[in-house]
Amino acid sequence: MNKILSLIKTDFNTTFGLSSIAYSIKNKKNRWQLILFGIAMLSLIPSYILIVKSLSGMYDIYAQIGQKSMFLLTGFLASQILVFIFGLLYVMSKYYFSNDLAHLVPLPIKPSYIIGSKFVTLMVSEYLTSLPIILPFIIIYGTKNGEGPLYWIYSLLLIIFLPIIPLVLASIVVMIFMKYTNIGARKDLIRTVTAILFLIAMIYIQLQIQTIAQKSLVQGSDFLVNLIKDSNLLVKKLGVSFPPSQWAALTLANTSNLIGIINLLTFIGVAIITFILMIFLSEYLFFDGLIGNIEVSASKGRGKKIDTSDLSRETKPYVALAKKELIMLFKTPVYLLNAVGGVIIFPLILAFTNISGGDESLSKTIEMLSVDMGYIALACIGFISALGLINNIGSTTFSREGKCFWIQRTLPIRIEDQILGRLLSSLAVQVLGILALLVSLLFIVKLDLLSIILIIVMGLLGSIPTTQIGMAIDILRPMLDWDNPQRAMKQNLNVLISLAVGALYLGGLVFLTIKIIDKFYLSFIYGLIAVIFILSSIILFKVLKVLISKQFEQLE
Amino acid sequence: MLKLKNVSKAYGKGAIKAVDNISLDIRPGEIFGFLGPNGAGKTTTIKMIVGLLKPDEGVITIDNVNVWEEPLKAKSMISFVPDNPEIYDRLKGIEYLNFIADMYGVSKEDRRRKMDYYLDLFNIKDAVGDIIASYSHGMKQKLVLTSALLSDPKLFILDEPMVGLDPKSAFNLKEIMRKMCDGGRTVFFSTHVLEVAEKLCDRIAIINKGKIIALGTMEELRNSAERSQSLENIFLELTE
Numbered sequence: 134m135n136k137i138l139s140l141i142k143t144d145f146n147t148t149f150g151l152s153s154i155a156y157s158i159k160n161k162k163n164r165w166q167l168i169l170f171g172i173a174m175l176s177l178i179p180s181y182i183l184i185v186k187s188l189s190g191m192y193d194i195y196a197q198i199g200q201k202s203m204f205l206l207t208g209f210l211a212s213q214i215l216v217f218i219f220g221l222l223y224v225m226s227k228y229y230f231s232n233d234l235a236h237l238v239p240l241p242i243k244p245s246y247i248i249g250s251k252f253v254t255l256m257v258s259e260y261l262t263s264l265p266i267i268l269p270f271i272i273i274y275g276t277k278n279g280e281g282p283l284y285w286i287y288s289l290l291l292i293i294f295l296p297i298i299p300l301v302l303a304s305i306v307v308m309i310f311m312k313y314t315n316i317g318a319r320k321d322l323i324r325t326v327t328a329i330l331f332l333i334a335m336i337y338i339q340l341q342i343q344t345i346a347q348k349s350l351v352q353g354s355d356f357l358v359n360l361i362k363d364s365n366l367l368v369k370k371l372g373v374s375f376p377p378s379q380w381a382a383l384t385l386a387n388t389s390n391l392i393g394i395i396n397l398l399t400f401i402g403v404a405i406i407t408f409i410l411m412i413f414l415s416e417y418l419f420f421d422g423l424i425g426n427i428e429v430s431a432s433k434g435r436g437k438k439i440d441t442s443d444l445s446r447e448t449k450p451y452v453a454l455a456k457k458e459l460i461m462l463f464k465t466p467v468y469l470l471n472a473v474g475g476v477i478i479f480p481l482i483l484a485f486t487n488i489s490g491g492d493e494s495l496s497k498t499i500e501m502l503s504v505d506m507g508y509i510a511l512a513c514i515g516f517i518s519a520l521g522l523i524n525n526i527g528s529t530t531f532s533r534e535g536k537c538f539w540i541q542r543t544l545p546i547r548i549e550d551q552i553l554g555r556l557l558s559s560l561a562v563q564v565l566g567i568l569a570l571l572v573s574l575l576f577i578v579k580l581d582l583l584s585i586i587l588i589i590v591m592g593l594l595g596s597i598p599t600t601q602i603g604m605a606i607d608i609l610r611p612m613l614d615w616d617n618p619q620r621a622m623k624q625n626l627n628v629l630i631s632l633a634v635g636a637l638y639l640g641g642l643v644f645l646t647i648k649i650i651d652k653f654y655l656s657f658i659y660g661l662i663a664v665i666f667i668l669s670s671i672i673l674f675k676v677l678k679v680l681i682s683k684q685f686e687q688l689e
Numbered sequence: 690m691l692k693l694k695n696v697s698k699a700y701g702k703g704a705i706k707a708v709d710n711i712s713l714d715i716r717p718g719e720i721f722g723f724l725g726p727n728g729a730g731k732t733t734t735i736k737m738i739v740g741l742l743k744p745d746e747g748v749i750t751i752d753n754v755n756v757w758e759e760p761l762k763a764k765s766m767i768s769f770v771p772d773n774p775e776i777y778d779r780l781k782g783i784e785y786l787n788f789i790a791d792m793y794g795v796s797k798e799d800r801r802r803k804m805d806y807y808l809d810l811f812n813i814k815d816a817v818g819d820i821i822a823s824y825s826h827g828m829k830q831k832l833v834l835t836s837a838l839l840s841d842p843k844l845f846i847l848d849e850p851m852v853g854l855d856p857k858s859a860f861n862l863k864e865i866m867r868k869m870c871d872g873g874r875t876v877f878f879s880t881h882v883l884e885v886a887e888k889l890c891d892r893i894a895i896i897n898k899g900k901i902i903a904l905g906t907m908e909e910l911r912n913s914a915e916r917s918q919s920l921e922n923i924f925l926e927l928t929e
């Protein structure tokens with residue numbers, strides 16, 4: 134028991150950087166950075182309030198049709214599915230790719246101890262994902278419905294146990310996946326491709342289940358009668374895609390009777406049993422996927438004669454830097470999945486929802502409203518510019534250097550080349566996003582050539598300022614002290630801050646466009662947006678030059 | 690060549706002076722050894738020279754170029770090999786070498802010639818097609834050394850360069866350092882291996898608790914010590 138407590142304590146400390154935060158607070162120079170960071174987080178609050186308000190409206194709609202519990206199900210489903218999806222990524226890197234494994238594996242401890250302690254830290258990280266989502270649902274339902282103390286006690290228990298089942302599922306999936314893909318020299322590639330396919334398949338299946346459930350619900354002739362008779366009908370029908378969420382919703386919707394406590398006990402019981410099962414399985418699965426995973430096949434120089442004259446090429450510094458960034462992005466699984474996978478998956482989801490959406494699909498809507506192609510292209514440009522934020526390349530470009538940051542700081546690289554090279558790497562990935570979007574659009578609308586050209590050119594133009602915003606935030610407080618590439622990208626708060634600031638920038642542009650869209654010709658609006666993109670790129674370039682040269686000097 | 694004038698650096702609100710008002714003047718064509726016990730301020734000093742740590746006070750110049758005022762100009766004259774070779778482990782060896790050469794603007798012909806020579810010398814030519822993550826500590830060290838030599842630096846700065854090298858590579862490195870200095874280049878390195886310092890260096894400085902406590906040729910150090918003795922004894926006596 135002492136062993137596992139000590140493991141958890143150490144893992145906690147290293148994951149959340151408790152000791153280094155304490156050090157930062159003591160250090161005067163870092164203190165203002167923490168304060169600045171706090172302010173940035175506060176700037177997120179307005180948009181959060183907006184979301185919560187719209188949720189409150191959603192409750193009213195469900196209340197009108199007498200299916201209030203459906204509101205709870207939506208919350209639990211959303212948070213548990215997100216915990217599961219993030220869980221897959223977190224589990225993969227924390228169980229298999231973190232540097233502390235090299236120290237932990239030789240120690241005389243059981244695999245289940247390592248997994249157990251890592252699971253606990255992951256669970257705490259997952260609260261950061263689940264709480265912001267589930268809390269508004271629970272609070273809105275509770276206050277609007279005037280629930281008693283039992284509701285809040287049940288809620289607390291549900292919130293505590295909420296991440297366990299999805300995280301256990303993610304752990305088991307990843308452990309099995311790693312065990313059976315621990316083969317060959319190209320395992321990184323095999324794994325990344327399989328993982329992306331898996332994610333796409335999962336989203337597709339989820340959407341299918343939802344559609345089938347919806348259809349079966351509406352098809353019966355006595356649907357309306359049932360709807361009135363059973364206030365939990367929707368939850369029972371639609372909760373099938375993830376039963377634990379159903380149990381949670383039914384618990385809170387029935388605090389006054391036995392169904393509530395039964396569902397609560399089921400929820401907690403299943404969480405505990407699956408956790409024990411996962412720990413038990415880890416004894417058999419974990420090391421098989423891990424050993425030989427840390428080791429890349431040792432370089433023996435197997436007689437493969439390298440001719441340096443073929444391989445030495447002269448390139449411009451910024452091109453060389455972009456190339457290096459891209460190689461690192463594509464060869465580090467975590468980066469590949471998050472940055473490159475992100476820009477490809479988002480447009481594909483769009484296509485999938487459309488294909489499986491039936492009569493309410495986007496293409497039908499567009500057809501019905503006979504939307505001008507120019508507006509669609511405009512929306513696509515906004516989407517691509519947003520991908521420039523979502524790909525996280527700008528907002529982690531310096532953090533990803535990690536312990537290798539010394540190389541950038543001791544080499545004679547011009548600041549302009551630093552900016553240009555890093556920007557180019559993001560744009561290269563954006564090209565993939567644009568391609569994915571164009572392919573997805575094939576399923577939705579028929580685009581003309583002009584719109585395609587506009588989307589490509591303006592999309593790339595719009596990606597420049599959004600990437601630059603990320604870079605500016607990342608250089609202000611680069612997260613260099615990580616032992617696991619996951620932390621540089623997914624647990625990096627710069628990503629979140631950049632998203633917030635970038636959303637303000639793009640949100641402002643969208644607001645402006647909506648205000649003037651029926652007052653001017655579309656071509657004028659395109660021109661105006663292009664000018665804004667170019668101007669903000671130039672301004673941000675100048676800001677970045679100052680920030681980078683200052684930070685390269687002062688970082689310690 | 691390399692001049693440090695009244696350079697100081699303190700950590701933790703100035704409470705701990707890691708480097709305390711040191712001045713050094715290293716001449717062209719010199720191999721300069723920088724010695725001291727653990728935590729004496731060696732790495733801090735080196736970091737200030739190569740642009741990784743800004744001094745609180747004092748001036749550092751390379752060929753009369755202020756390192757902190759014209760960093761680009763200064764950095765293009767230096768090559769730096771750190772004590773721990775943390776490099777981009779997802780790149781192939783050859784990709785890393787090309788990347789570094791691009792940053793220094795080394796011509797294609799030059800880089801091919803130097804790569805051929807140094808990769809052969811360090812016996813890692815067959816490994817440069819593999820990703821760096823597959824290298825041993827020593828191989829990484831050799832790759833960093835090779836990359837640092839591609840630009841033919843005027844000033845070669847190394848932090849504990851012998852750690853992790855096999856005897857033959859350590860010997861080769863010493864030869865390279867000697868040859869560079871014969872060609873008018875300057876080498877500045879820190880080490881714990883007193884034997885290397887004794888045999889290789891034209892001059893030696895010993896730093897302790899942030900202060901230079903001895904500076905001169907081996908001969909001068911011996912003369913200033915109480916009894917004529919080995920560098921080891923001088924070192925132990927001074928840093929007690």
